[in-house]
Amino acid sequence: MTLRHQITACTLCADRFAATQTAHSPRPIVWFEPTARLLIVGQAPGKKVYKSGCPFTDPSGDRLRDWLGVDETTFYDRSNVTIVPMAFCFPGNDKAGSDLPPPKVCGQTWHDSVMADLPDVKLRILVGASAHRYHLGVKTSATETVAGWRDHAPDTFVLPHPSWRNTAWLKKNPWFGAQVLPALRVRVKEVLNDGSRHN
Numbered sequence: 001m002t003l004r005h006q007i008t009a010c011t012l013c014a015d016r017f018a019a020t021q022t023a024h025s026p027r028p029i030v031w032f033e034p035t036a037r038l039l040i041v042g043q044a045p046g047k048k049v050y051k052s053g054c055p056f057t058d059p060s061g062d063r064l065r066d067w068l069g070v071d072e073t074t075f076y077d078r079s080n081v082t083i084v085p086m087a088f089c090f091p092g093n094d095k096a097g098s099d100l101p102p103p104k105v106c107g108q109t110w111h112d113s114v115m116a117d118l119p120d121v122k123l124r125i126l127v128g129a130s131a132h133r134y135h136l137g138v139k140t141s142a143t144e145t146v147a148g149w150r151d152h153a154p155d156t157f158v159l160p161h162p163s164w165r166n167t168a169w170l171k172k173n174p175w176f177g178a179q180v181l182p183a184l185r186v187r188v189k190e191v192l193n194d195g196s197r198h199n
């Protein structure tokens, strides 16, 4: 059984999900190919993605594609762009209707094996604090980590989560749109057009 099939069949969090407000079953959203040059590490699928079975089919995805400067066709070309969340399943909602954090067991069980299965990645985009913490080992806030984006560019970019919940953050931190996004779009274009650069 391939790694992708193993993850697709995973039910490790069945009891945990059954106990949430949404009382749902595991549905891992698996979206990676070993040929990919651009890796997006996200947080966890939301409720809309749980239903669609396809990553970032929601307003967060629209905003993320705008940040990257790519259209849907490019974004969903798995041979070039791979999308690996820190948890493959929708974690469920709490009593207030907010998404629960990604279950750590998912990252601990699968993430390193998936990363080892992606030998051609030239650009890593870390979206949200869970991805920052796992990949960079940082303990800083998402704002501090993103503010230090130059420490990791051009082969890694650190982004806040593109959720509507961060709209106020984006307004409060205009340097993100003015400095990070232009550099990110240049690098994305470069990697998708020619994966051999920065080898």
Ligand code: SF4
Pocket (backbone or CB within 6 Å): 007, 010, 011, 012, 013, 014, 026, 027, 028, 087, 088, 089, 103, 105, 106, 107, 109
């Ligand atoms: S979140 Fe990850 S560990 Fe939990 S059931 Fe889904 S694939 Fe398995």
